[in-house]
Amino acid sequence: MKEQLSRLIEQSGTEFDWKAYKYVSEHALEKTLSETNALFLDPFFNVSLHKNVFTQLRHLPDLFLVNLDQEWLCVRRSDDHFIIEGRAPLSQAQMSDLEIIYLDEVPKKLTTHEVLRVLFDAFPRVNGLLFLLAPFALIPAFYANLFNTRMIYNDASYTLIFITGCFSLLWFTEFFVKKWVKFKHIKVVDEKSIKVEKYLFSLLSFSRLPNNLVKARQIETNRRVVWDNLASLITDVAVFLVAYLAITAVLGFASLYLLLFYLAAASVLVWARYKNYKAYIEHESSQQEMLTERISVCGNAQQLRFYDFESSFSGFEQACQKIFHSDKRISHVNFHWDEIVRYTSFLSSFCLFLVMFYQSKIDIGVLAVLIALLVLNGRISAALTSGVSKAFQLLVSLFHLRKSLEPLLDSISDNGYARGLKIDTISTIDIKNVTVNVAEQPLLRDINLSLRRGESYAVVGGIGAGKSTLLKAIVTLHDDYRGSIIYNSLYDATTIDRHVFADSVVYLDMNSGFIKGSLFHNFYIRGVRSKDRIIQLVRSVFSNVNVDYEFLFKTDITDIPMSSGQRRKLMLYMSINEHKSLIILDEALINLSPEEILAIRKYIAKLAPQAILLIATHDRMISNMMPNVIKVENNTAALVKSSTVKVTVK
Numbered sequence: 001m002k003e004q005l006s007r008l009i010e011q012s013g014t015e016f017d018w019k020a021y022k023y024v025s026e027h028a029l030e031k032t033l034s035e036t037n038a039l040f041l042d043p044f045f046n047v048s049l050h051k052n053v054f055t056q057l058r059h060l061p062d063l064f065l066v067n068l069d070q071e072w073l074c075v076r077r078s079d080d081h082f083i084i085e086g087r088a089p090l091s092q093a094q095m096s097d098l099e100i101i102y103l104d105e106v107p108k109k110l111t112t113h114e115v116l117r118v119l120f121d122a123f124p125r126v127n128g129l130l131f132l133l134a135p136f137a138l139i140p141a142f143y144a145n146l147f148n149t150r151m152i153y154n155d156a157s158y159t160l161i162f163i164t165g166c167f168s169l170l171w172f173t174e175f176f177v178k179k180w181v182k183f184k185h186i187k188v189v190d191e192k193s194i195k196v197e198k199y200l201f202s203l204l205s206f207s208r209l210p211n212n213l214v215k216a217r218q219i220e221t222n223r224r225v226v227w228d229n230l231a232s233l234i235t236d237v238a239v240f241l242v243a244y245l246a247i248t249a250v251l252g253f254a255s256l257y258l259l260l261f262y263l264a265a266a267s268v269l270v271w272a273r274y275k276n277y278k279a280y281i282e283h284e285s286s287q288q289e290m291l292t293e294r295i296s297v298c299g300n301a302q303q304l305r306f307y308d309f310e311s312s313f314s315g316f317e318q319a320c321q322k323i324f325h326s327d328k329r330i331s332h333v334n335f336h337w338d339e340i341v342r343y344t345s346f347l348s349s350f351c352l353f354l355v356m357f358y359q360s361k362i363d364i365g366v367l368a369v370l371i372a373l374l375v376l377n378g379r380i381s382a383a384l385t386s387g388v389s390k391a392f393q394l395l396v397s398l399f400h401l402r403k404s405l406e407p408l409l410d411s412i413s414d415n416g417y418a419r420g421l422k423i424d425t426i427s428t429i430d431i432k433n434v435t436v437n438v439a440e441q442p443l444l445r446d447i448n449l450s451l452r453r454g455e456s457y458a459v460v461g462g463i464g465a466g467k468s469t470l471l472k473a474i475v476t477l478h479d480d481y482r483g484s485i486i487y488n489s490l491y492d493a494t495t496i497d498r499h500v501f502a503d504s505v506v507y508l509d510m511n512s513g514f515i516k517g518s519l520f521h522n523f524y525i526r527g528v529r530s531k532d533r534i535i536q537l538v539r540s541v542f543s544n545v546n547v548d549y550e551f552l553f554k555t556d557i558t559d560i561p562m563s564s565g566q567r568r569k570l571m572l573y574m575s576i577n578e579h580k581s582l583i584i585l586d587e588a589l590i591n592l593s594p595e596e597i598l599a600i601r602k603y604i605a606k607l608a609p610q611a612i613l614l615i616a617t618h619d620r621m622i623s624n625m626m627p628n629v630i631k632v633e634n635n636t637a638a639l640v641k642s643s644t645v646k647v648t649v650k
């Protein structure tokens, strides 16, 4: 059992205290699980093991342990099959009603500061080896000093070749160890990066931030810069220390004068770099603006042809000018920086010569290692300038990380961090004394509505009346409201688990799009998993296309040419299935012919006859077709036509 548990934990990739796990003895299952649960160390998720019997196959997680004939086995889900190592895959029928153990991961509520601390903690420890590699920096110095020895003037050149061979060996050793450290660093960084992405991905749907694409992109680029720059910084500090100690070993007390020079040089370098901190920050923010501008322009590329070119370009041009301006400032900064670096290196040689000049009066022998000291001195000034530069980039990246993380994390609603209540199906929704606010102003007041299973409702009203906002509030996409929205007469909407929404709710509006990936993937993530059904539905949408393996599983959905109607129809078919008990279509039937609308309606009635169906529409045909009508007007919403109760409208 313990072995299988460790396989499950290992395969999940979560962080775990393996050392302490050694001492967990196998007791009764529940006790083993609770002792194991105490050992999860994941910085981003609260992880816990659970035992359960899943009656609904679709609720099975992708990775779990199953109790088969008194033996626990690790199972991975692949489409509709369940893969067990060393055994034939199990079918759905074989899986039903079995006891399983699975991992549940709930995102932790972290502040920006805590996320940054996790990023620092995640810095690959293997980079510590770079300190040990620093003495290799002495190789070029020793080698260059060969010219100061008699060996080079020896008649037999093979002595030089032999010595060079020995030095090359050392170089190669350093190269291979460094390469190994680099690969390990990249491997760990990749593993940690995916965790950060998983954390942000799990919270994204709870964010109310309009431009979280730009924020997510900022986090993506800057977290890597932090890890990479820290590694380089370690190398620079180590090389500086080793090379300086080597110089001290030769020059003794006199090396202190050099140290004073390095400290002065470091102060000038820090000043030169950091005085342009603002320029770098501005540069990044104008890059963000440019990205937002490009997204807007590219997203409307075809429309541009019908706009006035000069006026539409002038908006874009302003963003360009802003970025050119900051580019120019950065170029100036870098030009000056390069010159300061060159001059620092020149001055450091001068300083060394000066120290050597006086030191040679005390000990003439130091001149024998002049070349070695020159090389070491060069390494020190290179490490100094590179160190200051890396530390600067680190600081800039941390600034951007903070600036992106803060608004993103602040915008996450609290239910993103909690496991809510699980309900099998949504049978009623009661909206009680609800006042919905938009931009902190009441938009809809005192709404009281009861939505019942199997009933269909049209939601009508003028443009901007608040139909979409009301529908969003029902499915917790809009949470600025007073009053309560109660599911199944008992549970407040905000306390319902996200899995319930994924499993039981369809929410489509005009902006709903496909997720990058194959057609099959798009059906799969929306809960339609039977290949036969998918093929049948795809054929009904693309009547002239050969629906083969390539089309279904390989071609990216964004590369499939389709009309607006086909897009809309496909989206509806891939979202509706027999497990849906709440279907919200906010203007999602536009682009469809009356026949198609009727067909969709029948499809819903056939697959999910007990679902609560809400259709927000301006289309009279659709609202006339619906047995119940909710009218949103005069800052409130009320049922104006009902299949069960006669409603009188004043």
Ligand SMILES: Nc1ncnc2c1ncn2[C@@H]1O[C@H](COP(=O)(O)OP(=O)(O)OP(=O)(O)O)[C@@H](O)[C@H]1O
Residues within 6 Å of the ligand: 438, 439, 443, 461, 462, 463, 464, 465, 466, 467, 468, 469, 470, 632
């Ligand atoms: N995120 C938001 N921030 C500020 N105001 C908003 C936001 N979303 C909607 N609104 C405002 O709330 C009001 C209602 O918008 P909503 O989209 O709910 O209307 P609607 O009835 O669905 O309109 P339509 O039929 O045009 O789609 C509008 O005045 C709109 O400007």
